[in-house]
Amino acid sequence: MAAVTPLLSTRGLSKSFGGLRAVHAVDFDLPEGQIRALIGPNGAGKTTFVSLLCGRITADEGNVHFAGRDVTALPAHRRIQAGMAYTFQITSVFPRLSLHENIALAARRRLGHDREGVRAAVGHALDMVGLAGRANQLAGDLSYGHQRLVEIAMGLAQAPRLLILDEPTQGLSDSEISEFNALIRSIASETTVLLIEHNMQVVMELAEFITVLNFGEVLAEGEPEAIRRNPAVQEAYLGTAHA
Amino acid sequence: MDFGPYLFLASLEGAVTAAVLALTAAGLSLVFGIMRVVNVAHGEFFMLGAVIAWWVASLAGGHPAVGFVLALVIAPLIVAAIAALADFLVLKRVQYDPERTIVATIGLLYIIQQTVLMTYGPEARPVEAPFNHRIYFPWFGYSTYKFFVIGAAIALLLGLWLVMTRTRLGIVLRATQLDRETALAFAIPVERVYALTFGLGAGLAALGAVLVVPIQQAHYLMGGDPLLLSFIVVIIGGLGSLAGTVVAAVLIGMSDGIISVFFSPTLAKIIATLAVALVLVFRPQGLFGKAAR
Amino acid sequence: MTPTAKAFLLHGGLVLALVAGHFILPEYHQGNLARIMALAVYAMGYNVLFGYSGLLSLGHAMFFSAGMYGMGLSVQHLGFGAGPAFVCGILAGVVLATAVGVLALRTTGVAFMIVTLMFSQAVFLTILYFTPWTRGDEGFVIQPVDRMLFGIDLSDATYRYFAALVLFAIVMLATSRLIQAPFGRVLIAIRENEERTRMLGYDVYRHKLGAVILSGTISAVSGAAYGLLFGYVGASFASVQYSILPLLWVLLGGAGTIVGPFLGTLFMFYLIDLTSSITTAYMLLAGAALVLLTLFAPEGLAGSFRRRLAPWLP
Numbered sequence: 058m059a060a061v062t063p064l065l066s067t068r069g070l071s072k073s074f075g076g077l078r079a080v081h082a083v084d085f086d087l088p089e090g091q092i093r094a095l096i097g098p099n100g101a102g103k104t105t106f107v108s109l110l111c112g113r114i115t116a117d118e119g120n121v122h123f124a125g126r127d128v129t130a131l132p133a134h135r136r137i138q139a140g141m142a143y144t145f146q147i148t149s150v151f152p153r154l155s156l157h158e159n160i161a162l163a164a165r166r167r168l169g170h171d172r173e174g175v176r177a178a179v180g181h182a183l184d185m186v187g188l189a190g191r192a193n194q195l196a197g198d199l200s201y202g203h204q205r206l207v208e209i210a211m212g213l214a215q216a217p218r219l220l221i222l223d224e225p226t227q228g229l230s231d232s233e234i235s236e237f238n239a240l241i242r243s244i245a246s247e248t249t250v251l252l253i254e255h256n257m258q259v260v261m262e263l264a265e266f267i268t269v270l271n272f273g274e275v276l277a278e279g280e281p282e283a284i285r286r287n288p289a290v291q292e293a294y295l296g297t298a299h300a
Numbered sequence: 301m302d303f304g305p306y307l308f309l310a311s312l313e314g315a316v317t318a319a320v321l322a323l324t325a326a327g328l329s330l331v332f333g334i335m336r337v338v339n340v341a342h343g344e345f346f347m348l349g350a351v352i353a354w355w356v357a358s359l360a361g362g363h364p365a366v367g368f369v370l371a372l373v374i375a376p377l378i379v380a381a382i383a384a385l386a387d388f389l390v391l392k393r394v395q396y397d398p399e400r401t402i403v404a405t406i407g408l409l410y411i412i413q414q415t416v417l418m419t420y421g422p423e424a425r426p427v428e429a430p431f432n433h434r435i436y437f438p439w440f441g442y443s444t445y446k447f448f449v450i451g452a453a454i455a456l457l458l459g460l461w462l463v464m465t466r467t468r469l470g471i472v473l474r475a476t477q478l479d480r481e482t483a484l485a486f487a488i489p490v491e492r493v494y495a496l497t498f499g500l501g502a503g504l505a506a507l508g509a510v511l512v513v514p515i516q517q518a519h520y521l522m523g524g525d526p527l528l529l530s531f532i533v534v535i536i537g538g539l540g541s542l543a544g545t546v547v548a549a550v551l552i553g554m555s556d557g558i559i560s561v562f563f564s565p566t567l568a569k570i571i572a573t574l575a576v577a578l579v580l581v582f583r584p585q586g587l588f589g590k591a592a593r
Numbered sequence: 594m595t596p597t598a599k600a601f602l603l604h605g606g607l608v609l610a611l612v613a614g615h616f617i618l619p620e621y622h623q624g625n626l627a628r629i630m631a632l633a634v635y636a637m638g639y640n641v642l643f644g645y646s647g648l649l650s651l652g653h654a655m656f657f658s659a660g661m662y663g664m665g666l667s668v669q670h671l672g673f674g675a676g677p678a679f680v681c682g683i684l685a686g687v688v689l690a691t692a693v694g695v696l697a698l699r700t701t702g703v704a705f706m707i708v709t710l711m712f713s714q715a716v717f718l719t720i721l722y723f724t725p726w727t728r729g730d731e732g733f734v735i736q737p738v739d740r741m742l743f744g745i746d747l748s749d750a751t752y753r754y755f756a757a758l759v760l761f762a763i764v765m766l767a768t769s770r771l772i773q774a775p776f777g778r779v780l781i782a783i784r785e786n787e788e789r790t791r792m793l794g795y796d797v798y799r800h801k802l803g804a805v806i807l808s809g810t811i812s813a814v815s816g817a818a819y820g821l822l823f824g825y826v827g828a829s830f831a832s833v834q835y836s837i838l839p840l841l842w843v844l845l846g847g848a849g850t851i852v853g854p855f856l857g858t859l860f861m862f863y864l865i866d867l868t869s870s871i872t873t874a875y876m877l878l879a880g881a882a883l884v885l886l887t888l889f890a891p892e893g894l895a896g897s898f899r900r901r902l903a904p905w906l907p
Contacts, residue, residue: 133792134792531711
């Protein structure tokens with residue numbers, strides 16, 4: 058594996074807000090095709106870290122390489138164009154637009170004026186999240202759980218090389234969560250997935266590899282079983298309020 | 301006249317402009333600082349102050365000082381009441397949404413201005429100064445009333461500063477400015493604070509107008525310039541900063557007085573409006589504000 | 594019927610009704626309608642930015658007057674004919690809109706409103722400052738001899754009516770195509786949720802800049818056309834009032850709808866026309882309308898119609 062260049066890697070990535078070191082000197086490698094979970098106690102810097110990856114905030118130090126090039130200096134939209142897709146932790150859809158248009162916006166950036174192609178991509182993405190019958194509803198009229206699925210469908214419709222999901226199962230019911238797990242497994246052959254997740258069941262079921270952040274630094278990395286048994290990880294979780 | 305005395309005269313005129321401007325802009329700054337809304341009708345509250353001052357003074361009769369003193373008390377109160385009413389009827393109902401508030405206050409601007417046109421008429425009318433002695437410098441005489449304007453403005457601004465820093469009301473206002481939600485949690489009646497702030501802001505503009513109306517006549521279109529200049533001052537001084545506003549008012553007032561002696565007033569205004577736009581574009585925290593984050 | 598077909602019928606029907614208007618209406622109202630159509634083009638230009646992109650400008654008079662003076666000054670001082678002068682007006686609008694867009698789009702929200710207001714005020718004052726060339730407040734007349742376009746005399750009431758109608762129809766068609774195109778769809782997305790749009794990989798700044806340039810250019814087209822059709826160029830068209838009016842028209846008619854700008858212009862024009870025969874303080878009505886719309890009908894006429902009866906309305 059060492060010979061293969063990872064899809065995404067960071068070296069010495071750091072970000073402070075005021076005096077607070079939100080992310081500090083993180084070295085991170087994500088090989089192509091993996092489902093990676095990023096976990097850690099509340100305030101460990103997970104969301105800050107992925108925001109640095111996709112360019113929503115700029116790093117103080119360090120660099121981000123994606124798909125073979127240094128993207129550290131690129132603005133967010135250029136990184137997305139390079140093949141990242143990001144779903145928000147707090148649902149962020151276009152509430153006054155139809156589901157179809159929400160997804161079409163995601164697909165159109167890559168497909169442009171190809172109307173048929175966009176229509177097919179929208180149908181496919183809605184199918185995958187099980188919202189096919191609702192294409193003409195306004196996104197704002199959906200339940201919270203369904204809006205999260207719309208968000209994921211928007212990620213899928215971009216056909217990204219890397220899909221970053223920030224707490225995707227928050228607010229989903231148990232049955233929706235198992236559908237979500239199946240969905241992620243089904244796309245894993247085409248897409249690398251980076252998953253921030255609090256729900257340990259989802260993490261253990263999906264992740265092939267886990268990175269644990271604590272106080273903005275990498276505390277441990279390894280396969281799910283190794284992480285589960287790691288005493289430092291247990292302490293980090295037990296030492297704070299369990300999420 | 302030689303250059304020196306000329307500059308001296310220009311500085312005196314500038315100081316008068318700066319004094320009135322500081323009062324007017326302080327009102328705008330207060331409203332923006334506490335309520336986070338831009339009041340486009342601010343200039344019309346200034347104009348209302350001047351028109352009501354004329355009305356009070358002409359009803360009072362007797363010695364000009366009687367009418368003037370009455371106007372100085374009554375006009376700001378009436379204007380403040382009108383503004384508080386506008387806050388209650390309009391601004392509160394658009395939930396102080398910044399963009400909708402601007403559109404609504406543009407509407408208020410025309411309502412006030414055109415109502416004055418219909419009632420007071422298109423004439424410009426003077427209010428007699430309460431006293432009008434002249435001090436004679438070696439080169440020219442100068443009205444003592446204008447010195448009074450400068451002194452009164454300084455006194456009023458000091459008063460405002462004392463209210464903001466030393467009284468319970470000031471604490472309540474500043475608490476609301478810092479954080480609306482927390483203020484609500486501490487049982488501060490935010491709605492009433494907003495109405496009061498809007499009234500106080502308009503009242504300050506009216507005060508400035510009453511002071512200036514013996515020098516400059518009352519006219520229904522007189523609100524445009526104070527609005528523009530107050531915008532300039534508040535933006536250059538840093539949005540919502542009272543101290544910055546006063547410093548900027550002195551700077552702009554003085555330079556306006558001096559520049560318009562040497563340049564055409566239109567050119568001076570072009571430069572000023574462009575300067576404001578560019579300050580907002582490149583230094584939105586104002587020239588004197590600290591960079592935010 | 595598909596939404597597209599309904600929209601086509603509605604817009605086509607409006608154009609046909611306006612054609613019929615020429616044969617049915619008394620001359621006085623024809624003159625008014627010609628003005629309303631030319632001004633509705635201005636409102637449609639404003640709507641591209643405000644209604645579809647969610648950017649509230651308080652300075653569109655600068656674009657309207659850039660078109661008007663670009664046209665008028667090139668007739669007056671360069672001896673251009675109507676056609677080249679019209680192009681000059683449009684170019685003036687493109688250049689100004691690009692420059693203003695690049696600067697003003699560094700700001701957002703309230704700051705954007707104030708920056709556009711200030712730039713527009715600077716343009717207005719500049720027109721006054723160069724009074725020897727622009728004749729300032731007084732303005733100047735474009736002689737009928739300079740208003741011949743492709744052999745058509747635009748000072749003739751009938752030709753004028755149809756010239757305004759053709760322009761109106763073209764711009765209405767163009768804006769409705771624009772919002773169906775991917776570019777327009779992204780503008781709407783930016784209006785609805787800017788951060789989400791950026792995180793879908795769209796260059797938000799470039800789209801907004803495109804919207805400012807398009808909107809400014811359409812406004813300039815309207816200004817140049819208005820000057821040519823009615824033969825007068827004056828500084829009052831650059832004043833704050835002419836920045837507020839398109840906002841009022843679009844708010845009244847319905848922001849983010851295709852027919853809204855026309856409806857708003859039509860209603861406000863006649864309201865002011867009726868009021869100004871009673872009092873000089875006719876802008877009182879505009880003020881009251883702004884306050885009432887903000888309070889009770891932020892969607893405007895076409896917007897309420899869309900919400901209650903016709904969700905297909907573009």
